[in-house]
Amino acid sequence: MAEDADRKEVAEKRRHRLFKYLRKEVLPTAFCPGCGCGIVLNCYAHAVDELQLDPNDIVAVTGIGCSSWIPSPYFLGDTLHTTHGRPIPFATGVKVMQPDKTVVVIAGDGDLIGIGGNHLIHAARRNIDIKVFLVNNLIYGMTGGQLAPTTPLGISTTTSPHGNVEHPFEIAELVAAAGASYVARWTTYHVFPLMESMQKALTKKGFCFLEIRSQCPISYGRRVGQRTGSEALQEYKESSVRIEDAAEMSPEELEGKIIIGKLIEREKEEFTGNLRKLNVELRTKKTGRSPEEWSLS
Amino acid sequence: MKGNDKIRREYLSRFANRSYFMQGDESVAYGSLYAGCDFFAGYPITPASEVAEVMSAELPRVDGYYIQMEDELASLSAVIGAVWAGAKGMTATSGPGFSLMQENIGYAVMTETPCVIVNVQRSGPSTGQATKPAQGDIMQARWGTHGDHEIIALAPNSVQECFELAIEAFNLSEEYRTPVIILMDGEVGHMREKIIMPPLDKVKIRERKLATGDELLFGGELIPPMAEFGVGRFIHVTGSTHKESGIRDVESQQAHHTLVTRLCKKIADNRDRIIRFEENHLEDADFVVISYGATARPAAGAVLRARGEGKKIGMLRLITIWPFPESKVRELGARVKKIFVPEMNLGQLSREIERFVKCEVIPIPKIGGIAHTIDEIYSALKGEV
Amino acid sequence: MIEIDEELCKGCGICVDFCPLKVFETSDKINSRGYYPPLPVKEKDCVGCRLCELLCPEFSIIIINE
Ligand SMILES: Cc1ncc(C[n+]2csc(CCOP(=O)(O)OP(=O)(O)O)c2C)c(N)n1
Ligand code: SF4
Ligand code: SF4
Ligand code: SF4
Ligand SMILES: [Mg+2]
Numbered sequence: 001m002a003e004d005a006d007r008k009e010v011a012e013k014r015r016h017r018l019f020k021y022l023r024k025e026v027l028p029t030a031f032c033p034g035c036g037c038g039i040v041l042n043c044y045a046h047a048v049d050e051l052q053l054d055p056n057d058i059v060a061v062t063g064i065g066c067s068s069w070i071p072s073p074y075f076l077g078d079t080l081h082t083t084h085g086r087p088i089p090f091a092t093g094v095k096v097m098q099p100d101k102t103v104v105v106i107a108g109d110g111d112l113i114g115i116g117g118n119h120l121i122h123a124a125r126r127n128i129d130i131k132v133f134l135v136n137n138l139i140y141g142m143t144g145g146q147l148a149p150t151t152p153l154g155i156s157t158t159t160s161p162h163g164n165v166e167h168p169f170e171i172a173e174l175v176a177a178a179g180a181s182y183v184a185r186w187t188t189y190h191v192f193p194l195m196e197s198m199q200k201a202l203t204k205k206g207f208c209f210l211e212i213r214s215q216c217p218i219s220y221g222r223r224v225g226q227r228t229g230s231e232a233l234q235e236y237k238e239s240s241v242r243i244e245d246a247a248e249m250s251p252e253e254l255e256g257k258i259i260i261g262k263l264i265e266r267e268k269e270e271f272t273g274n275l276r277k278l279n280v281e282l283r284t285k286k287t288g289r290s291p292e293e294w295s296l297s
Numbered sequence: 298m299k300g301n302d303k304i305r306r307e308y309l310s311r312f313a314n315r316s317y318f319m320q321g322d323e324s325v326a327y328g329s330l331y332a333g334c335d336f337f338a339g340y341p342i343t344p345a346s347e348v349a350e351v352m353s354a355e356l357p358r359v360d361g362y363y364i365q366m367e368d369e370l371a372s373l374s375a376v377i378g379a380v381w382a383g384a385k386g387m388t389a390t391s392g393p394g395f396s397l398m399q400e401n402i403g404y405a406v407m408t409e410t411p412c413v414i415v416n417v418q419r420s421g422p423s424t425g426q427a428t429k430p431a432q433g434d435i436m437q438a439r440w441g442t443h444g445d446h447e448i449i450a451l452a453p454n455s456v457q458e459c460f461e462l463a464i465e466a467f468n469l470s471e472e473y474r475t476p477v478i479i480l481m482d483g484e485v486g487h488m489r490e491k492i493i494m495p496p497l498d499k500v501k502i503r504e505r506k507l508a509t510g511d512e513l514l515f516g517g518e519l520i521p522p523m524a525e526f527g528v529g530r531f532i533h534v535t536g537s538t539h540k541e542s543g544i545r546d547v548e549s550q551q552a553h554h555t556l557v558t559r560l561c562k563k564i565a566d567n568r569d570r571i572i573r574f575e576e577n578h579l580e581d582a583d584f585v586v587i588s589y590g591a592t593a594r595p596a597a598g599a600v601l602r603a604r605g606e607g608k609k610i611g612m613l614r615l616i617t618i619w620p621f622p623e624s625k626v627r628e629l630g631a632r633v634k635k636i637f638v639p640e641m642n643l644g645q646l647s648r649e650i651e652r653f654v655k656c657e658v659i660p661i662p663k664i665g666g667i668a669h670t671i672d673e674i675y676s677a678l679k680g681e682v
Numbered sequence: 683m684i685e686i687d688e689e690l691c692k693g694c695g696i697c698v699d700f701c702p703l704k705v706f707e708t709s710d711k712i713n714s715r716g717y718y719p720p721l722p723v724k725e726k727d728c729v730g731c732r733l734c735e736l737l738c739p740e741f742s743i744i745i746i747n748e
Contacts (some may be wrong), residue, residue, distance in 0.1 A: 011685030011744040034694030038739020078526040081535035092377025122367040129672035191736035230699040
């Protein structure tokens with residue numbers, strides 16, 4: 001009995017460490033049972049706990065969708081829950097004014113690559129020091145399972161009842177090509193590398209991007225014969241291929257596979273640093289247009 | 298005081314008491330710098346690009362930040378983000394970009410984010426006469442974003458007034474924790490006039506009211522204090538209906554009612570403190586011209602000419618468009634015979650005036666990118682007074 | 683050691699399905715929200731890999747490795 005109480009106490013302490021980063025009064029989450037959003041939330045809490053970040057040094061910015069609920073309301077810390085598709089430009093404003101904070105964006109595929117896709121590639125191009133974790137469940141989950149720009153060809157959704165005739169985005173590849181400092185893709189099955197990758201992204205300077213393939217058993221899984229979270233995780237386990245191995249495989253062999261791992265890691269000048277450098281330089285240097293052009297007196 | 302305040306004061310001191318010859322767009326930018334604006338995000342568009350041009354040149358010199366975003370949705374998004382991180386932020390655009398900003402204007406209203414949006418109006422709908430002036434966004438400014446809300450919009454009619462209203466816009470936005478729109482028109486934006494910039498210490502600046510303890514940030518009083526990210530408040534900002542703590546509460550009818558009525562009330566109950574207008578020859582007037590922005594200039598000329606002929610006509614120039622000066626207009630409507638409303642649209646403000654008066658309201662509309670002349674307004678008045 | 687907060691659990695079964703040592707079984711006792719939490723019936727076999735802790739979407743499982 002005494003031993004039992006001890007165990008409980010130790011467990012509570014551990015949980016408490018994770019909950020330091022969460023608004024625990026709103027747990028359990030509002031996510032459907034087996035939803036990948038909860039796994040992403042869990043991995044994030046473990047990642048920040050490993051890094052021992054001060055929650056006060058993190059600003060979380062998010063958009064609209066189930067995945068956007070991962071930071072809001074669950075993260076404890078300053079939280080900006082924005083309009084659909086716009087968390088990255090909101091986060092840009094935050095980061096420019098408070099460059100010492102870790103600015104994290106977590107949102108869905110519909111939000112970040114659908115309606116907000118343009119912001120994503122531009123932020124990668126600028127290489128602004130924002131951490132973006134895109135939860136790709138291949139669907140518009142919150143609104144009940146409509147076609148997303150990530151939905152695979154042929155899949156029927158509530159707005160592609162006869163089967164999807166569009167090709168989906170390869171998001172991680174796109175963001176890597178757009179100029180990000182760090183890009184990786186994992187699934188909610190690969191929790192250990194995902195957690196490590198989150199830590200890498202949280203500590204590396206520049207635009208760091210994770211595409212996280214995640215399950216939506218309710219709005220997507222049902223349509224493809226994966227009624228539970230477990231069934232989706234089983235698929236991720238079986239059909240994921242490490243990027244190093246994928247390099248040796250033909251396009252036919254890669255059909256239907258999820259390529260996981262790090263796509264890119266590079267050193268590049270960071271946007272807010274460049275802005276600050278400019279301000280310091282201008283204190284001693286005269287360049288550009290000046291009001292003297294209009295002066296009358 | 299902000300970290301960059303010393304640099305800003307030092308830099309701006311060079312302008313004090315000197316006169317310049319510049320455009321309205323440029324002047325509104327300098328007014329913003331005087332008001333303490335240290336963040337600008339925008340996207341180029343005629344006839345507003347000069348605002349961004351000045352800001353890109355000057356903001357780094359006052360240790361502020363200029364960013365050119367990928368579109369106007371991103372621009373206002375970045376401004377709101379920057380404000381929650383401590384900035385005084387603004388953006389500038391024209392009709393097409395203003396349309397793109399509407400969703401986030403609602404977000405700024407709902408989250409009580411002070412910020413300034415300059416709309417140098419151009420001829421629409423759509424791309425219209427891209428470069429040419431208009432006053433066609435009077436109603437878009439009022440009702441462009443969805444849902445019940447109040448808005449503040451100011452309309453300068455000279456280059457000097459662009460400077461002054463920029464400061465006023467920032468002050469109002471801080472005072473009422475709300476977005477403020479400067480409704481310029483292409484005419485005022487591109488007109489060149491002499492302006493005199495005051496010494497910075499002669500300018501009244503309303504600083505942000507920040508929470509000092511653990512006050513509620515989204516309720517508790519009509520205009521709650523704000524807090525900025527990074528001070529340990531764990532602020533939750535959302536455009537969804539929220540409780541006074543900021544935490545989302547979208548199911549409760551009561552929560553929504555309480556929030557939205559307070560947001561409206563904080564503007565509506567302070568109408569008299571917000572609203573500004575200019576009266577000319579109204580004491581004896583049987584007829585009145587109501588106008589605003591660039592159109593108020595030829596309108597004033599036409600009124601003077603008619604008075605020269607002994608007509609009892611006066612003029613009301615609106616400086617504040619929204620909230621609408623309904624009590625002033627109501628009072629005038631009860632004692633004059635006719636109200637004339639020249640404006641560079643097909644009668645947007647004149648319809649609003651009709652809601653508050655029983656006398657005849659005669660619109661003098663003009664569209665097509667060319668401002669009214671004195672002659673045109675005068676001849677419209679002539680047969681009627 | 684495995685500690686389960688049964689009240690946080692949503693009975694998704696992920697822990698039951700993915701523990702490499704099949705430590706869990708689904709309990710037949712329902713929690714207050716109407717879900718069936720896992721029971722660590724073969725706790726002795728647990729190697730403390732923490733896979734279940736990280737895979738749980740609800741922070742329900744904590745693994746304590748001495
Ligand atoms: C401007 C706008 N358009 C549409 C919507 C409706 N909407 C809400 S969430 C959503 C899709 C979210 O999809 P995703 O980002 O993938 O999140 P998920 O729910 O799948 O996690 C849409 C279309 C909205 N809120 N705002
Ligand atoms: S609808 Fe899908 S994404 Fe949303 S909570 Fe449910 S399972 Fe998760
Ligand atoms: S994974 Fe978590 S939520 Fe799912 S059944 Fe196991 S303990 Fe419950
Ligand atoms: S720690 Fe590993 S072995 Fe132990 S119960 Fe969890 S998954 Fe199974
Ligand atoms: Mg989605």
